[in-house]
Amino acid sequence: MKLLYVGSGFVGACSAAVMADSGHDVLLYDIDQEKIKKLSSNNLETIESCLFEDGLGDMLIKNKDQISFTTDYGKVTNYLDDVDAVFMCLPTPEKSGAEGESDLTYYYLAAEKLADSMAKRNNSTQNKYVVLINKSTVPVNMIDETSRVMIEHGVKNFGVVSNPEFLVEGKAIEGSVHPDRVVVGAEKEEDFKVLRQVYARFLNSPSIKYIETNPQEAAAGKLLANYLLFNRVTTTFDVVGRVCESFPKINFENLRKVLISDDRIGSWGFYDSVYCGGSCFIKDAASLAHQLEEVGVSASYVRQTLMSNNFQRDNFLSRSKKEANFDWSKKKVAVLGVAFKQETNDIRNSGAIDIVRHLVGEGAEKIKIYDPAAMPMFMSLFDPAKDSRYSVISYYNSEKEVLENTDACLILTDWPKFRAVGEVIKTVCPSPYLIMDGRRMLANQFDELQNLGYDIIAVGSPFLKGK
Ligand SMILES: NC(=O)c1ccc[n+]([C@@H]2O[C@H](COP(=O)([O-])OP(=O)(O)OC[C@H]3O[C@@H](n4cnc5c(N)ncnc54)[C@H](O)[C@@H]3O)[C@@H](O)[C@H]2O)c1
Numbered sequence: 001m002k003l004l005y006v007g008s009g010f011v012g013a014c015s016a017a018v019m020a021d022s023g024h025d026v027l028l029y030d031i032d033q034e035k036i037k038k039l040s041s042n043n044l045e046t047i048e049s050c051l052f053e054d055g056l057g058d059m060l061i062k063n064k065d066q067i068s069f070t071t072d073y074g075k076v077t078n079y080l081d082d083v084d085a086v087f088m089c090l091p092t093p094e095k096s097g098a099e100g101e102s103d104l105t106y107y108y109l110a111a112e113k114l115a116d117s118m119a120k121r122n123n124s125t126q127n128k129y130v131v132l133i134n135k136s137t138v139p140v141n142m143i144d145e146t147s148r149v150m151i152e153h154g155v156k157n158f159g160v161v162s163n164p165e166f167l168v169e170g171k172a173i174e175g176s177v178h179p180d181r182v183v184v185g186a187e188k189e190e191d192f193k194v195l196r197q198v199y200a201r202f203l204n205s206p207s208i209k210y211i212e213t214n215p216q217e218a219a220a221g222k223l224l225a226n227y228l229l230f231n232r233v234t235t236t237f238d239v240v241g242r243v244c245e246s247f248p249k250i251n252f253e254n255l256r257k258v259l260i261s262d263d264r265i266g267s268w269g270f271y272d273s274v275y276c277g278g279s280c281f282i283k284d285a286a287s288l289a290h291q292l293e294e295v296g297v298s299a300s301y302v303r304q305t306l307m308s309n310n311f312q313r314d315n316f317l318s319r320s321k322k323e324a325n326f327d328w329s330k331k332k333v334a335v336l337g338v339a340f341k342q343e344t345n346d347i348r349n350s351g352a353i354d355i356v357r358h359l360v361g362e363g364a365e366k367i368k369i370y371d372p373a374a375m376p377m378f379m380s381l382f383d384p385a386k387d388s389r390y391s392v393i394s395y396y397n398s399e400k401e402v403l404e405n406t407d408a409c410l411i412l413t414d415w416p417k418f419r420a421v422g423e424v425i426k427t428v429c430p431s432p433y434l435i436m437d438g439r440r441m442l443a444n445q446f447d448e449l450q451n452l453g454y455d456i457i458a459v460g461s462p463f464l465k466g467k
Pocket of ligand 1: 008
């Protein structure tokens with residue numbers, strides 16, 4: 001089939017790569033010239049400098065004959081003449097200052113431009129049927145909006161489908177090749193048929209659930225899935241973690257073993273963390289709350305989940321003063337990890353953003369930062385060369401360099417290699433020294449480090465005063 005992708009971010013690029021690998025012809029369009037240049041470079045390192053996703057670069061390079069990239073809308077217009085389906089993969093962030101309402105500006109801009117060209121396809125006869133696929137996470141009734149935009153621009157012979165993306169960043173390619181489910185929400189059999197062809201690769205797989213619903217169920221399914229996962233993570237740190245912080249003889253890892261051995265509780269998301277970030281959970285929960293409130297229903301439980309997440313980060317930071325009597329002012333601080341989680345360079349809604357702002361605001365003398373993948377992204381927000389407010393920030397290339405000559409460190413991302421940071425601390429950070437472990441990466445060494453005189457504040461543990 002001939003597929004067009006509008007938006008080549010995490011979702012667009014990963015989905016398009018898998019579709020090309022499934023034998024379809026794919027054109028990816030994006031307004032970001034730099035991104036298109038890098039993604040089409042056929043060079044693994046260059047692709048990963050733009051989108052760091054395991055397997056993405058290899059898959060794009062392997063399928064280069066079936067996938068092309070452009071920022072030129074003329075090419076899109078020509079391609080539309082015989083395209084079978086168009087995937088809308090635009091950002092749908094939270095509107096700033098609003099109580100969770102989705103900012104659909106990117107979506108509408110792209111949809112209106114697309115509608116103009118769609119109406120002109122096949123010399124304006126529009127005889128080729130096209131399905132528009134909402135892959136972006138959108139409000140429940142968005143399908144009506146998409147149809148309205150098309151009709152207002154004179155588009156005919158089209159269908160609109162809701163086909164939410166369930167990929168997990170860091171495992172997006174693996175997850176797109178072996179998804180647990182494919183959800184297609186459509187109103188017409190004609191549209192289901194097109195999507196069955198698009199997803200022929202998954203249709204008869206014994207391990208993949210291919211689920212057909214109406215468009216509203218598909219869109220709501222995505223929002224609710226993200227909410228339930230988000231709630232699971234925040235419940236773990238706001239209830240289970242808090243119990244462990246409050247009762248000195250309860251160890252988080254032991255309690256975790258007790259609880260997850262019950263299959264009904266399960267292990268997913270059962271870890272303690274300083275914050276639950278990323279591009280989706282927070283904004284999708286906020287959007288869900290907003291949509292419920294718009295129809296006159298209380299969304300207090302959803303709102304509480306959002307508040308618990310913020311409380312966790314703020315509470316963690318406040319413990320340094322309250323428990324260790326440690327003031328950030330004039331201190332040299334090492335930050336280990338700025339990606340919102342391991343195996344990605346994505347910093348959207350990373351807890352590190354507000355934490356670094358807090359350190360700057362508190363007058364830290366030096367903020368040293370190291371992340372194995374996300375430093376270029378973080379530097380685009382906190383660039384000491386461009387913004388004098390961030391002159392105290394500097395970037396380093398290893399755990400050792402970032403930890404040297406500091407008074408305290410904060411571990412904020414669960415990069416597996418940070419589990420070995422305790423040994424580096426022992427070598428280059430003489431006690432007294434404050435370790436703030438926002439991911440329990442050093443849990444196995446807490447006793448040893450405490451005995452060596454290090455003060456430790458960790459999520460899921462009471463204050464451990466150095467001996
Ligand atoms: N990232 C995830 O893990 C994930 C998972 C599931 C669903 N989603 C949803 O998928 C959607 C896209 O997310 P993403 O992470 O890929 O976002 P992204 O920001 O990584 O990518 C979006 C892309 O759209 C491009 N774009 C913006 N305006 C455009 C326009 N007018 N025309 C063409 N391209 C345009 C941007 O340049 C960008 O490259 C969002 O709704 C998100 O909620 C994301």
